[in-house]
Amino acid sequence: MSQPILTMRGISKRFPGVKALEEVDFELYPGEVHALMGENGAGKSTLMKILSGVYAPTEGTIRLKGRDVVFHNPMNAQRQGVSIIHQEFNLFPNLSAAENIYIDRPDITGRFGFIKWPKLVREAQALIDSIGGGIDVRREVQHLGVHSQQVVEIAKALSFRADVLIMDEPSATLPENEVQNMFEVVRRLRHQGVAIVYVSHRMKEIFEIADKVTVLRDGKKIDTRPIGEVTEQKLIRMMVGKEVGNLYPVRITEGQPQQVLQVDEMSLDASHKVSFELHKGEILGLFGLVGSGTHTVAERLFGLRKGTGDVYILGKKVRIGSPLEAISHKVAYVPPDRHRQGLIKPMTICQNLSLNLLKDYTKGMLLDRKRVKQVSETYMQKLRVKAPNDQHIVDFLSGGNQQKVVLGKWLATEPNILILEEPTRGVDVGAKAEIYQIIHQLAEGGLSILLISSEMPEVIGMSDRILVMHKGEFVHEFRRGEVDQEQLLKRASNPRLHEEAVP
Amino acid sequence: MSTSLLFRAIQPFRVNKMLTLLLLFAAMLVFFSTRSPYFLTFNNFMNVLNQMVEVGLIAIPMTLVIISGAMDLSVGAILGLSAVSLGLAYESGMNIWLSVIVALLVGSLCGSVNGYLIARHRMQAIIVTIGMLVMLRGMIYVLNEGRPISGYPEPFYFLGQHAIAGIPVNAIFLIVMFLIATFAMRRTRFGTYVYGLGNNEEAVRYSGVPVVRIRFTLFVLSGLFSAMAGVFLVSRLASAEATSGTNIELDVITATLIGGTHIFGGRGSLTGTFMGLLIIVFLRNGLNLMGVSVLYQSVILGILILIAVGKQKV
Numbered sequence: 001m002s003q004p005i006l007t008m009r010g011i012s013k014r015f016p017g018v019k020a021l022e023e024v025d026f027e028l029y030p031g032e033v034h035a036l037m038g039e040n041g042a043g044k045s046t047l048m049k050i051l052s053g054v055y056a057p058t059e060g061t062i063r064l065k066g067r068d069v070v071f072h073n074p075m076n077a078q079r080q081g082v083s084i085i086h087q088e089f090n091l092f093p094n095l096s097a098a099e100n101i102y103i104d105r106p107d108i109t110g111r112f113g114f115i116k117w118p119k120l121v122r123e124a125q126a127l128i129d130s131i132g133g134g135i136d137v138r139r140e141v142q143h144l145g146v147h148s149q150q151v152v153e154i155a156k157a158l159s160f161r162a163d164v165l166i167m168d169e170p171s172a173t174l175p176e177n178e179v180q181n182m183f184e185v186v187r188r189l190r191h192q193g194v195a196i197v198y199v200s201h202r203m204k205e206i207f208e209i210a211d212k213v214t215v216l217r218d219g220k221k222i223d224t225r226p227i228g229e230v231t232e233q234k235l236i237r238m239m240v241g242k243e244v245g246n247l248y249p250v251r252i253t254e255g256q257p258q259q260v261l262q263v264d265e266m267s268l269d270a271s272h273k274v275s276f277e278l279h280k281g282e283i284l285g286l287f288g289l290v291g292s293g294t295h296t297v298a299e300r301l302f303g304l305r306k307g308t309g310d311v312y313i314l315g316k317k318v319r320i321g322s323p324l325e326a327i328s329h330k331v332a333y334v335p336p337d338r339h340r341q342g343l344i345k346p347m348t349i350c351q352n353l354s355l356n357l358l359k360d361y362t363k364g365m366l367l368d369r370k371r372v373k374q375v376s377e378t379y380m381q382k383l384r385v386k387a388p389n390d391q392h393i394v395d396f397l398s399g400g401n402q403q404k405v406v407l408g409k410w411l412a413t414e415p416n417i418l419i420l421e422e423p424t425r426g427v428d429v430g431a432k433a434e435i436y437q438i439i440h441q442l443a444e445g446g447l448s449i450l451l452i453s454s455e456m457p458e459v460i461g462m463s464d465r466i467l468v469m470h471k472g473e474f475v476h477e478f479r480r481g482e483v484d485q486e487q488l489l490k491r492a493s494n495p496r497l498h499e500e501a502v503p
Numbered sequence: 504m505s506t507s508l509l510f511r512a513i514q515p516f517r518v519n520k521m522l523t524l525l526l527l528f529a530a531m532l533v534f535f536s537t538r539s540p541y542f543l544t545f546n547n548f549m550n551v552l553n554q555m556v557e558v559g560l561i562a563i564p565m566t567l568v569i570i571s572g573a574m575d576l577s578v579g580a581i582l583g584l585s586a587v588s589l590g591l592a593y594e595s596g597m598n599i600w601l602s603v604i605v606a607l608l609v610g611s612l613c614g615s616v617n618g619y620l621i622a623r624h625r626m627q628a629i630i631v632t633i634g635m636l637v638m639l640r641g642m643i644y645v646l647n648e649g650r651p652i653s654g655y656p657e658p659f660y661f662l663g664q665h666a667i668a669g670i671p672v673n674a675i676f677l678i679v680m681f682l683i684a685t686f687a688m689r690r691t692r693f694g695t696y697v698y699g700l701g702n703n704e705e706a707v708r709y710s711g712v713p714v715v716r717i718r719f720t721l722f723v724l725s726g727l728f729s730a731m732a733g734v735f736l737v738s739r740l741a742s743a744e745a746t747s748g749t750n751i752e753l754d755v756i757t758a759t760l761i762g763g764t765h766i767f768g769g770r771g772s773l774t775g776t777f778m779g780l781l782i783i784v785f786l787r788n789g790l791n792l793m794g795v796s797v798l799y800q801s802v803i804l805g806i807l808i809l810i811a812v813g814k815q816k817v
Contacts, residue, residue: 304709323711333709341709344702346769351695356710358692366690409710 003066005030005195006164011060013046020046024221026214028164028195033186035206036199038216039239039428044199047216048166051197052084053077065163083157084166087173089149093142097152098124100141101159127155131185147178154185165189166197171205175290176454177493183209203232204485215239240430247433248461249440254480255282255464260448261417266309268296272472273309278417278448283439285463286452289492293472294452295336298419302326302333313416327356332415334406336422342406343394350376350390353409379408383438400431407438418442421452436462456485468492520763524778531782535789542792545669552674553739555784557582557732558754559677563684564725565755566776571721572701572768573628577617578729578755580639582748585610585733587643590652590743599659607730613639614726615719622718643745653742663738673735685773693717701768757804758783761811
């Protein structure tokens with residue numbers, strides 16, 4: 001146990017014009033879960049790619065099980081015992097779990113290239129059972145749940161007798177309640193002596209599962225510490241390089257009595273209806289697990305989905321049958337997936353910032369280009385979008401800056417009601433703090449905000465009130481300061497649980 | 504840092520694309536003028552301009568349709584149906600200019616059927632327009648039983664056979680249309696929407712833009728311009744035939760693609776299409792003058808497409 005299974009010494013990686021990694025040392029011991037943390041662009045993914053054989057380091061050496069090794073490609077790294085599980089699964093949905101696990105193994109075919117089915121199924125099942133998957137490997141992957149698919153992915157990685165397993169944001173694709181199951185598998189692997197590199201942005205997970213943590217910043221290693229020696233604040237400081245006060249700004253007003261939005265029996269689907277209200281300057285959090293219907297609430301309010309029920313804005317009954325109508329009633333919606341729904345990435349910042357308002361910027365038939373320019377520059381400045389100018393292509397911006405463009409595009413409509421769905425998904429800690437600050441200022445300025453998020457700390461930290469959703473219904477309401485993550489999750493995953501506990 | 508570097512590397516490439524087309528065109532002109540004394544004459548040039556009008560007119564909406572991420576294969580059939588409608592309307596005793604309007608209406612109607620199915624019902628553009636192509640071709644033969652309709656009044660030939668200051672009327676019309684369309688794409692919100700649709704339709708929809716209406720408009724425009732092309736063709740050839748416009752969609756799409764419009768949408772320009780158009784018509788003309796057989800011309804054009812479009816990867 002005292003011998004590291006993997007040692008990386010003085011690893012540097014240079015790309016034309018960029019130093020992605022500089023003199024990074026990294027040690028990994030068998031049977032440990034080693035968290036790798038850092039902001040976007042800190043060099044995590046480059047280090048992982050070197051470790052898994054995608055890139056060759058410019059300088060530095062890798063020792064695996066006491067021998068100097070060179071990985072020529074990912075296949076080669078796998079053969080030598082280093083496997084990686086990517087955030088996005090690489091599975092064939094129409095093949096069985098067993099086929100997926102052994103797809104690229106030559107020893108599974110017999111003479112004349114025929115597949116030895118019984119052997120395939122037997123070995124795959126044994127592998128799945130060894131990590132406690134409880135899956136019938138003959139089932140097609142597309143019929144498995146997300147967690148089970150991940151188990152198949154892990155089994156596939158292990159089928160190469162992996163000594164080192166790299167997990168890239170393994171919880172990102174999992175519903176909140178499946179994360180514990182994944183941890184179970186990770187613990188089992190740790191017990192079997194596998195060394196695990198665990199990459200995640202989620203602090204809570206790191207503290208729950210990791211034994212050690214290594215922080216990278218600007219391509220350099222900042223430190224490696226046992227998890228017990230650090231706190232969340234300390235980790236953030238290491239990642240950002242400076243003090244980031246409290247991530248969540250302190251509220252002064254917590255909303256005003258005036259009601260801005262009232263939703264009455266709004267249908268989500270054939271059998272579910274919701275009612276709620278939103279006040280001026282209030283941040284109302286909406287939390288639910290995957291499939292609970294939080295996204296549908298946003299879609300209905302923004303006219304992306306039709307249904308029944310009444311919506312009142314500032315006391316007046318309104319009809320919102322399309323996004324255009326929603327905009328005209330001063331409702332704005334920052335959608336959850338900025339790549340697909342929020343931005344046209346190959347186009348410029350200016351075009352993106354003005355897309356939803358071009359109609360207002362038209363004089364006669366022609367665009368008022370001065371006004372477009374003025375608005376786009378105003379909001380670029382307001383939100384501190386970091387780019388040389390507004391003709392910059394959005395695709396080339398960092399995640400945080402892209403998200404600010406989406407936010408700016410909707411603030412430019414000067415809304416009364418702002419729906420934010422996953423406003424900080426995939427942005428680094430620095431940008432996160434900035435976005436929270438912006439949301440905070442907007443609410444203090446009287447904007448009513450509906451915050452839908454799957455990140456519990458975000459919902460708890462930002463919201464004045466939290467509505468918990470479960471299977472298309474509101475099951476509970478919390479006020480600021482009343483709830484912690486555990487309670488919130490409990491409510492969201494099983495609303496009945498609490499009622500029984502109450503005397 | 505790396506991103507702005509990448510950005511700077513891409514920017515000149517965009518300009519280069521147009522420059523490449525210009526150079527290719529210039530090289531062609533030089534080459535053909537050394538091969539045939541007749542090539543570099545005013546008459547020949549005007550002749551070529553006169554003949555490129557139909558393809559050119561349809562290429563305008565086609566460029567927009569392709570930029571928006573769709574495709575229209577029914578343009579040739581719409582051209583044919585509009586031409587025949589014009590002939591039939593005139594034959595039935597209608598005023599010639601009214602007949603022209605009938606033709607334009609027929610074209611727009613066909614376009615709106617395409618648009619309705621594709622925009623409203625989200626059907627695949629290629630499939631819908633292939634269906635339309637087959638159906639309309641059949642309809643044309645049903646309508647006029649395959650006979651050519653000729654004998655129009657003299658003023659009608661002004662469109663396709665006359666010239667102002669030596670420049671064919673229809674070529675002037677084409678150039679004016681290109682200018683208007685280019686201006687509209689740059690200076691109206693419609694232009695931004697079209698590029699937006701081709702790059703990310705969902706984001707455009709989430710921005711409160713009436714996606715259905717824009718897609719619909721694009722296909723109506725496509726039908727209308729195909730009908731215009733039909734009118735000009737009848738005027739130029741003095742005859743409306745059932746085979747009018749057969750395979751013209753291939754020339755139109757070729758010009759658009761050579762002009763740098765991306766087959767999957769999002770990128771492209773009308774200026775590029777105009778250059779692509781000049782390249783294919785002058786290539787044909789030059790090869791004709793050199794006495795190269797039509798069969799070989801196809802081979803050469805095909806190679807040109809492969810070279811031009813081969814760089815477009817998913």
